[in-house]
Amino acid sequence: MYIDLMEVYNKLYSEYNIPEGWWPGDNEFEIMIGALLTQNTNWNNVEKSLDNIKKRNLMNPESLYYLPINELEELIRPSGFYTVKAKYIKNLLEWFKTYNFSFEVINKKEKEILRNELLNIKGIGKETADSILLYAFNKLSFVIDAYTKRMFSRLGLNIKVDYDTYKNFFENNLPKDIMLYKNYHGLIVEHSKNICKKKPLCENCKLKFLCKTYKTNFN
Ligand code: SF4
Incomplete structure (x- = not known):
């Protein structure tokens, strides 16, 4: 299934008020x-x-x-x-x-x-x-974690679950923008902790009309 990564990003970005760059730390x-x-x-x-x-x-x-x-x-x-x-x-x-x-x-x-x-x-x-x-180090290297794999497999991303395949998928389909990479990973973490949890709260999810799991379970 095709997933528009920027559409997902924009919906999450408008939902969560994260600080630019997301990761906390003084330096x-x-x-x-x-x-x-x-x-x-x-x-x-x-x-x-x-x-x-x-x-x-x-x-x-x-x-x-x-x-x-x-x-x-x-x-x-x-x-x-x-x-x-x-x-x-x-x-x-x-x-x-x-x-x-x-x-x-x-x-x-x-x-x-x-x-x-x-x-x-x-x-x-x-x-x-x-x-x-x-x-x-501010290098363009997309971070994949368990939240990313869980959320995007639910959305309908049909790729092998190994780390590098996921990483390449994001890096090949996103603009080469450091701040975007930083924020995107942060937004995935926020959404996975708040909505797309182990037991997902699909009715409250801004991504539900893009989501394969939602379409399968609720249509
Ligand atoms: S609709 Fe449900 S499964 Fe799909 S991304 Fe949202 S919370 Fe996760």
């Missing part, structure tokens, strides 16, 4: 750390960890790089799996050090090179890599 580094901490937990828990780091004035790459791992574990404890995540953060920082902890240097690199390097870091999967690329 790119905080976004990068948040993208890793959000694995397997909710954002409230991530925020507690980020606040712990900020309260100690450690929210910068060098400070976290040189911080003993047991101290880092304590700071990020609210995010769960904190011993594993502390190791992952250290792995990410070890890689970032090869770029002199510089976003300016990173920004000059091509997306695919950075993506491959990120995916080679233990603890960074595709969703985390793409979140870092898009929201922290």
Whole structure:
């Protein structure tokens, strides 16, 4: 079934009052750390960890790089799996050090090179890599998560559920616009949490007249 991605975007954009760029964070580094901490937990828990780091004035790459791992574990404890995540953060920082902890240097690199390097870091999967690329490095890399797959398969997107097929579908059918990519993923998350939930609230959904599931169940 054909899905007009921009039609879906415009309907969601008019429905949700999201901040431009959507992902919360004071700077790119905080976004990068948040993208890793959000694995397997909710954002409230991530925020507690980020606040712990900020309260100690450690929210910068060098400070976290040189911080003993047991101290880092304590700071990020609210995010769960904190011993594993502390190791992952250290792995990410070890890689970032090869770029002199510089976003300016990173920004000059091509997306695919950075993506491959990120995916080679233990603890960074595709969703985390793409979140870092898009929201922290401002690279055109669409983020796919479980919400995206659930919502778009309900809408009627008949493609294989593997990550890269989904990602390519979005990237091949959307204008190459960073802010659009950022907002679109955010809108999918908002809509999936509020309306297209595990048990969807189809009658309240702005997308219902575009949706295969709605047409099948309610017509
Ligand atoms: S109509 Fe229902 S299934 Fe379709 S997108 Fe909306 S909430 Fe999800």
